[in-house]
Amino acid sequence: MIASLSAEQQDLLEKSERQTQVVQALNACLPAHALLWHNEDTTPYECDGLSAYRQRPLVVALPETEAQVQAVLRVCHVLGVPVVARGAGTGLSGGAMPHRLGVTLSLAKFNKIIRIDARSRSAQVQCGVRNLAISEAAAPHGLYYAPDPSSQIACTIGGNVAENAGGVHCLKYGLTLHNILKVRGFTMEGDAVEFGGEALDTAGLDLLSIVIGSEGMLAVTTEVTVKLVPKPQLARCIMASFDDIRKAGDAVAGVIAAGIIPAGLEMMDKPMTAAVEDYVHAGYDLSASAILLCESDGTPEEVEEEIGRMSAVLRQHGASAIAVSKDEAERLKFWSGRKNAFPASGRISPDYMCMDSTIPRKRLADILIAISEMEKKYGLRCCNVFHAGDGNLHPLILFDANDPDQLHRCELFGADILETSVAMGGTVTGEHGVGIEKLNSMCVQFSAEENEQMFGVKRAFDTKGLLNPGKVIPTPQRCAEYGKMLVRGGRLKFAELERF
Numbered sequence: 001m002i003a004s005l006s007a008e009q010q011d012l013l014e015k016s017e018r019q020t021q022v023v024q025a026l027n028a029c030l031p032a033h034a035l036l037w038h039n040e041d042t043t044p045y046e047c048d049g050l051s052a053y054r055q056r057p058l059v060v061a062l063p064e065t066e067a068q069v070q071a072v073l074r075v076c077h078v079l080g081v082p083v084v085a086r087g088a089g090t091g092l093s094g095g096a097m098p099h100r101l102g103v104t105l106s107l108a109k110f111n112k113i114i115r116i117d118a119r120s121r122s123a124q125v126q127c128g129v130r131n132l133a134i135s136e137a138a139a140p141h142g143l144y145y146a147p148d149p150s151s152q153i154a155c156t157i158g159g160n161v162a163e164n165a166g167g168v169h170c171l172k173y174g175l176t177l178h179n180i181l182k183v184r185g186f187t188m189e190g191d192a193v194e195f196g197g198e199a200l201d202t203a204g205l206d207l208l209s210i211v212i213g214s215e216g217m218l219a220v221t222t223e224v225t226v227k228l229v230p231k232p233q234l235a236r237c238i239m240a241s242f243d244d245i246r247k248a249g250d251a252v253a254g255v256i257a258a259g260i261i262p263a264g265l266e267m268m269d270k271p272m273t274a275a276v277e278d279y280v281h282a283g284y285d286l287s288a289s290a291i292l293l294c295e296s297d298g299t300p301e302e303v304e305e306e307i308g309r310m311s312a313v314l315r316q317h318g319a320s321a322i323a324v325s326k327d328e329a330e331r332l333k334f335w336s337g338r339k340n341a342f343p344a345s346g347r348i349s350p351d352y353m354c355m356d357s358t359i360p361r362k363r364l365a366d367i368l369i370a371i372s373e374m375e376k377k378y379g380l381r382c383c384n385v386f387h388a389g390d391g392n393l394h395p396l397i398l399f400d401a402n403d404p405d406q407l408h409r410c411e412l413f414g415a416d417i418l419e420t421s422v423a424m425g426g427t428v429t430g431e432h433g434v435g436i437e438k439l440n441s442m443c444v445q446f447s448a449e450e451n452e453q454m455f456g457v458k459r460a461f462d463t464k465g466l467l468n469p470g471k472v473i474p475t476p477q478r479c480a481e482y483g484k485m486l487v488r489g490g491r492l493k494f495a496e497l498e499r500f
């Protein structure tokens with residue numbers, strides 16, 4: 001400690017000394033090109049898709065082999081250095097946001113498809129393989145990997161496993177959790193671990209289910225074995241228009257209540273369809289208050305029968321227009337709008353924040369009405385796109401991150417949506433994870449005891465608490481402070497990491 005230095009200077013000095021120590025130690029186990037620490041090199045890693053919050057890491061490590069991953073983890077464990085695993089950085093909840101005194105462990109170089117096994121309908125891939133690349137590799141066998149996040153062109157299977165990612169077709173085919181056989185990786189101490197196996201079930205506790213969705217807090221994944229499913233012979237999509245969002249919400253519940261499990265069941269409100277139509281010209285009905293996309297896949301006979309049943313339910317619930325895709329090109333056109341909802345929002349606003357909560361399907365209209373009231377309360381616009389069949393909301397709050405007041409109002413708006421979802425019987429996260437974004441709202445969803453049990457699971461894997469610390473599970477102090485703020489009618493800024 002040098003007495004004449006300000007606190008800020010002292011902090012910078014300590015950070016620089018720590019950086020030198022970590023770089024020296026990691027130099028012994030990684031080639032020089034696999035280590036980045038100069039500001040201009042680490043800047044691209046300072047945020048994920050939650051780009052309003054940024055933090056430069058101390059060091060970025062880019063290992064190429066499992067032995068190097070193991071060595072990095074062992075060094076960091078001994079030195080007590082936090083490690084944040086990173087796939088493609090498309091996460092929307094700040095899960096891959098660096099730790100200021102930590103190593104960002106990029107798995108980008110783990111991009112090999114090891115084996116496609118058509119007989120067992122599985123693929124063994126390295127963790128940095130892109131989601132879509134698995135389906136592309138499996139296509140010659142008539143197979144594909146079903147979970148299809150809209151970011152599938154970029155996001156990695158390691159990131160999908162960490163977030164338990166979903167997508168428009170997960171209603172029928174399940175989330176990541178339902179499509180993974182085995183995960184292989186390393187604990188923070190550098191011990192090799194495997195969860196699950198080649199068979200459908202494994203002996204002992206189902207630790208695979210604990211690791212999937214654990215947001216990089218329990219282990220670093222290096223390899224994943226996924227299930228593949230046969231490509232359906234045919235898929236067709238209905239685009240249904242509604243002049244009232246309540247009718248559209250009720251129609252979603254009606255389709256499921258009729259015993260139909262569509263391959264996809266998505267909803268967009270009027271502001272969203274307007275933004276999308278302007279961008280990709282998907283042929284959406286701009287006069288509708290809401291539109292639904294309902295997909296059926298299977299044999300031609302199954303599809304024809306299901307499209308008929310779904311159309312009937314949609315009409316019963318007041319659909320004002322129904323269009324059914326005539327061919328594959330038109331089906332893809334319908335979906336191109338939905339898949340481009342996020343970039344379309346980026347075109348009409350300097351920034352957007354995508355919230356992600358779930359509610360019981362029957363409350364879809366209620367939450368939309370509540371969100372439109374919040375638009376007035378917080379003075380910000382919001383476009384809504386939903387995995388409606390799953391009751392998974394994606395309100396996109398439009399704001400300007402350069403205006404601190406707008407950013408703060410956006411945070412309050414987002415937290416209000418999450419907590420209103422809980423009040424309606426839902427959850428604060430659907431598929432994007434908690435990261436840093438939903439830490440405060442986790443205090444509303446879970447009791448102090450429940451959060452402590454989650455910390456207990458973390459400690460069982462990561463005794464020193466070094467793997468992605470400060471994310472996902474709120475500390476008791478944070479929840480106490482947040483509780484006081486809520487009583488006073490306010491909310492704590494969600495990105496206040498340092499204080500708690």
Ligand SMILES: Cc1cc2nc3c(=O)[nH]c(=O)nc-3n(C[C@H](O)[C@H](O)[C@H](O)COP(=O)(O)OP(=O)(O)OC[C@H]3O[C@@H](n4cnc5c(N)ncnc54)[C@H](O)[C@@H]3O)c2cc1C
Pocket residue numbers: 048049084085086087088089090091092094095096107127148149150151154155156157158159160161162163164165166167168215216217219220221222342343431432468
């Ligand atoms: C335009 C857009 C659309 C999206 N649409 C969807 C959608 O439809 N459905 C959906 O679920 N999500 C969606 N997302 C969110 C995001 O793409 C997913 O959460 C995805 O799973 C993140 O993968 P990634 O490789 O980018 O991971 P990152 O963002 O790099 O990391 C995400 C988390 O996983 C951890 N992690 C990453 N790799 C590993 C590893 N190898 N071992 C251990 N931990 C690891 C990180 O520490 C972090 O906590 C979307 C994002 C964008 C930008």
